[in-house]
Amino acid sequence: MPPEQKNAEPAIAVAGLRRDYGDRPALDGVGFELAAGESLIVLGPNGAGKTTLLRVLATLLRPSGGQVRVLGCSLPDEAWKLRGRIGYLGHEPLLYRDLSGRENLRFQARLHGVERATAEARNEDLLRAVGMERRADERVAELSAGMRQRLSICRCVLHQPELLLLDEPDSNLDVEGRDLARALIGTGTGRTRVVVTHEPERHLPEADQVLRLGIGEAAVVS
Numbered sequence: 001m002p003p004e005q006k007n008a009e010p011a012i013a014v015a016g017l018r019r020d021y022g023d024r025p026a027l028d029g030v031g032f033e034l035a036a037g038e039s040l041i042v043l044g045p046n047g048a049g050k051t052t053l054l055r056v057l058a059t060l061l062r063p064s065g066g067q068v069r070v071l072g073c074s075l076p077d078e079a080w081k082l083r084g085r086i087g088y089l090g091h092e093p094l095l096y097r098d099l100s101g102r103e104n105l106r107f108q109a110r111l112h113g114v115e116r117a118t119a120e121a122r123n124e125d126l127l128r129a130v131g132m133e134r135r136a137d138e139r140v141a142e143l144s145a146g147m148r149q150r151l152s153i154c155r156c157v158l159h160q161p162e163l164l165l166l167d168e169p170d171s172n173l174d175v176e177g178r179d180l181a182r183a184l185i186g187t188g189t190g191r192t193r194v195v196v197t198h199e200p201e202r203h204l205p206e207a208d209q210v211l212r213l214g215i216g217e218a219a220v221v222s
Helices: 050-057 079-085 101-111 116-129 145-157 175-185 200-206
Strands: 012-021 024-034 039-043 065-070 073-075 086-089 163-167 192-196 209-214 217-221
Touching: 012 050, 024 050, 024 065, 024 209, 024 217, 039 050, 039 200, 050 065, 050 163, 050 192, 073 079, 079 086, 086 145, 101 116, 101 145, 116 145, 116 175, 145 163, 145 175
Parallel strands: 039 192, 039 209, 086 163, 163 192
Antiparallel strands: 012 024, 012 065, 065 073, 209 217
């Protein structure tokens, strides 16, 4: 590894992270570091705090304690610097159901300040990449869950983020959909990734690190 990479600040540095819901801790004492371009796979049973961790990293939840730095920004104080640099894929597709897929992507491009001509070309490339170019003018409400997931993946990477935060990215996708999505959100993109999954056999081969969360147990990094 080149010396400049050894001395570089981690893409994510978490120490003693705690997140409470009322008097119930969802995360307690979580810590890890992830270098730029690496993939962290997060495992654990339901209720262990996997989605909570992802939402903290995505600036959608404030930590209750501990230290969190993402892409050089301290959370929560510098969250405003970070949001345009993250691609977040959650349980909900975050698409407007009364708009078409193409209209949703155009709207997302405007939110991220992508120049119109650039956005149009990129949107079409993404729709082709996930096999949605022929269905892109249909209302999202009329599409299957798998098609909405494909569009959500397009939304996630539209602004070319540095960091991908992926919560069950294979959800509702068939084999073809998973293969197509891998080109956009897999390790081949070179982006730093945090992936929450209940299907480790699919994602562990791509992991640089694994974080195991348990209910009422200390987090384990391997």
